[in-house]
Amino acid sequence: xxxxxxxxxxxxxxxxxxxxxxxxxxxxxxxxxxxxxxxxxxxxxxxxxxxxxxxxxxxxxxxxxxxxxxxxxxxxxxxxxxxxxxxxxxxxxxxxxxxxxxxxxxxxxxxxxxxxxxxxxxxxxxxxxxxxxxxxxxxxxxxxxxxxxxxxxxxxxxxxxxxxxxxxxxxxxxxxxxxxxxxxxxxxxxxxxxxxxxxxxxxxxxxxxxxxxxxxxxxxxxxxxxxxxxxxxxxxxxxxxxxxxxxxxxxxxxxxxxxxxx
Amino acid sequence: xxxxxxxxxxxxxxxxxxxxxxxxxxxxxxxxxxxxxxxxxxxxxxxxxxxxxxxxxxxxxxxxxxxxxxxxxxxxxxxxxxxxxxxxxxxxxxxxxxxxxxxxxxxxxxxxxxxxxxxxxxxxxxxxxxxxxxxxxxxxxxxxxxxxxxxxxxxxxxxxxxxxxxxxxxxxxxxxxxxxxxxxxxxxxxxxxxxxxxxxxxxxxxxxxxxxxxxxxxxxxxxxxxxxxxxxxxxxxxxxxxxxxxxxxxxxxxxxxxxxxxxxxxxxxxxxxxxxxxxxxxxxxxxxxxxxxxxxxxxxxxxxxxxxxxxxxxxxxxxxxxxxxxxxx
Numbered sequence: 001x002x003x004x005x006x007x008x009x010x011x012x013x014x015x016x017x018x019x020x021x022x023x024x025x026x027x028x029x030x031x032x033x034x035x036x037x038x039x040x041x042x043x044x045x046x047x048x049x050x051x052x053x054x055x056x057x058x059x060x061x062x063x064x065x066x067x068x069x070x071x072x073x074x075x076x077x078x079x080x081x082x083x084x085x086x087x088x089x090x091x092x093x094x095x096x097x098x099x100x101x102x103x104x105x106x107x108x109x110x111x112x113x114x115x116x117x118x119x120x121x122x123x124x125x126x127x128x129x130x131x132x133x134x135x136x137x138x139x140x141x142x143x144x145x146x147x148x149x150x151x152x153x154x155x156x157x158x159x160x161x162x163x164x165x166x167x168x169x170x171x172x173x174x175x176x177x178x179x180x181x182x183x184x185x186x187x188x189x190x191x192x193x194x195x196x197x198x199x200x201x202x203x204x205x206x207x208x209x210x211x212x213x214x215x216x217x218x219x220x221x222x223x224x225x226x227x228x229x230x231x232x233x234x235x236x237x238x239x240x241x242x243x244x245x246x247x248x249x250x251x252x253x254x255x256x257x258x259x260x261x262x
Numbered sequence: 263x264x265x266x267x268x269x270x271x272x273x274x275x276x277x278x279x280x281x282x283x284x285x286x287x288x289x290x291x292x293x294x295x296x297x298x299x300x301x302x303x304x305x306x307x308x309x310x311x312x313x314x315x316x317x318x319x320x321x322x323x324x325x326x327x328x329x330x331x332x333x334x335x336x337x338x339x340x341x342x343x344x345x346x347x348x349x350x351x352x353x354x355x356x357x358x359x360x361x362x363x364x365x366x367x368x369x370x371x372x373x374x375x376x377x378x379x380x381x382x383x384x385x386x387x388x389x390x391x392x393x394x395x396x397x398x399x400x401x402x403x404x405x406x407x408x409x410x411x412x413x414x415x416x417x418x419x420x421x422x423x424x425x426x427x428x429x430x431x432x433x434x435x436x437x438x439x440x441x442x443x444x445x446x447x448x449x450x451x452x453x454x455x456x457x458x459x460x461x462x463x464x465x466x467x468x469x470x471x472x473x474x475x476x477x478x479x480x481x482x483x484x485x486x487x488x489x490x491x492x493x494x495x496x497x498x499x500x501x502x503x504x505x506x507x508x509x510x511x512x513x514x515x516x517x518x519x520x521x522x523x524x525x526x527x528x529x530x531x532x533x534x535x536x537x538x539x540x541x542x543x544x545x546x547x548x549x550x551x552x553x554x555x556x557x558x559x560x561x562x563x564x565x566x567x568x569x570x571x572x573x574x575x576x577x578x579x580x581x582x583x584x585x586x587x588x589x590x591x
Contacts, residue, residue, distance in 0.1 A: 104453055
């Protein structure tokens with residue numbers, strides 16, 4: 001069962017879950033209707049849905065309501081949370097929804113200019129107990145962990161999220177000065193049709209700005225072979241990697257646990 | 263109405279002059295030698311370079327607290343990296359214990375594991391959530407209050423309307439602190455997982471290739487160059503306008519002075535002057551102007567009069583008109 005497509009390095013893969021929504025920008029929270037249509041699509045391919053949610057203000061949390069309600073009675077539906085308030089809210093009001101801790105909350109130092117070991121949030125016993133108390137069933141990461149994890153891991157490919165912010169350079173293109181680069185505004189979402197590639201004088205630092213977030217390559221599918229069974233789910237982020245389309249179907253020959261698509 | 267003026271310091275000698283200039287609360291960093299010796303150079307204890315922006319001896323911290331206490335001014339210590347490794351936590355807990363003994367009134371924390379360890383250790387020291395903890399809604403405020411946090415430092419990216427919504431719905435008696443002066447951030451620092459050890463990534467001189475996709479609105483691509491140019495001006499404003507000063511000697515850069523009336527009406531407890539790494543004259547000038555405008559709010563002057571006074575003190579109408587230096591646009 002799953003959604004077959006030719007994506008990664010020409011290999012045909014089967015996706016077992018569809019991620020929808022956005023992890024970093026509350027302007028991109030899908031309406032209940034938008035989510036319904038994505039659920040319909042996922043149903044037609046027999047895959048469950050994960051709603052990716054960004055850090056939110058009170059308005060943003062209110063805005064998540066219709067999407068959460070649309071998802072609430074779906075089998076195997078999940079919410080990917082990137083805000084402690086969202087986690088508490090979903091735990092209180094939608095306890096049946098599975099919760100995955102997102103990359104904003106499960107922190108790793110990720111500077112593409114750095115070499116050597118990087119800092120990752122300590123999974124101390126009180127912290128893991130807290131996560132379990134709020135029903136978190138999985139942690140999201142961008143890099144392979146050095147240590148064993150007490151919770152299953154979802155690793156994102158082929159880009160790692162490096163930084164994000166509400167004052168968005170791409171949104172600025174839709175506004176005259178001085179109305180550019182604000183945080184509390186209604187965005188016409190120019191990022192739906194524009195992304196940026198950024199290069200510096202350091203050849204290691206090639207980045208992509210998609211929406212309000214900046215990404216760097218994280219090794220892509222080469223991580224899969226070096227994971228040695230430590231990863232429960234691979235999330236292939238098609239919204240950032242523009243090289244592939246989920247709709248280029250082909251026959252199945254290789255299974256990847258889970259894609260990310262919008 | 264509180265709006266206490268919170269000021270940064272990085273040397274014992276700055277404590278009393280800052281209080282004389284109007285600081286009502288103080289915060290600082292402290293990086294022990296053992297941290298510099300044992301930890302990777304890019305893993306900072308508190309988001310600022312270990313030397314220059316921080317105290318480097320416990321005796322300096324204790325002396326600073328003692329001097330501030332003469333004026334009933336509390337001192338807070340920032341320990342607010344995004345995350346710490348298991349090997350780093352014992353050093354931080356020892357630091358917290360020593361800080362409590364020295365009379366530091368609160369630790370400014372972001373990392374959840376550290377926050378929980380501090381709660382469980384029941385040290386006699388308050389916990390403030392750093393802006394890096396990224397509390398942007400009332401539900402998150404409740405989450406942190408349940409973990410024993412007593413003050414929230416709200417991130418820069420919230421408007422006064424959003425702050426009012428959060429404060430209105432949020433639990434009480436939590437305290438709320440917001441940014442007032444200096445040091446903007448192009449991205450949200452809570453979401454920025456880079457290290458300034460390599461320089462601010464937002465200031466990288468990028469070569470940018472915009473990629474329009476199917477359905478792009480006519481004209482957007484042609485507007486791109488103008489937009490990128492405007493973005494560079496915006497970054498310059500966030501970066502303290504190239505560390506320049508106005509004619510009055512006041513440092514240029516991100517500013518929320520015009521919003522003080524609104525922040526007071528919302529019930530904000532403290533307003534923060536940023537820049538532990540800044541020079542002493544820069545800190546003093548920032549604190550003086552912050553306190554001067556706060557006093558106008560305390561006297562009950564109208565929002566318009568307060569805003570006009572703030573602009574007059576700044577003396578940079580062109581920057582104020584651009585709004586790129588405004589924290590609360």
